[in-house]
């Protein structure tokens with residue numbers, strides 16, 4: 421598809437919105453408003469007892485406090501692993517000596533350009549969290565069984581967390 425035009429409709433600190441028009445050689449056209457986002461890293465901290473560290477924070481779009489894997493936005497030009505290391509420490513205080521990419525995916529490709537990359541973080545050492553001013557984050561360790569039960573009982577409703585858990589569980593980690 422060839423991009424014929426892209427017009428900015430909104431620009432904010434976390435994302436911007438464009439209205440795009442594209443056409444393929446056969447004449448098929450797409451007009452769409454797109455939420456532009458620089459991408460995110462998601463961290464899945466697992467300890468030597470196979471417990472998983474999750475964070476809970478109030479999510480205004482969901483109008484609820486959600487349990488999630490910790491995550492954060494990429495700074496411009498930043499590699500996803502660099503973001504993952506910084507955000508894990510900021511949100512939870514933990515540092516990991518071992519990192520492994522589990523998967524990357526588009527959480528909502530119909531209208532959002534954001535790509536997420538999930539990293540397994542192991543060989544962990546605890547430290548002090550440094551949350552941002554607009555973040556209030558509670559951290560807690562859960563057994564793998566608890567996480568799976570929370571997914572099936574709809575107590576975990578965050579997509580990246582569900583994807584991360586099953587990719588980890590079904591892989592050889």
Ligand SMILES: [Mg+2]
Nearest residue numbers: 490491492511
């Ligand atoms: Mg975050």
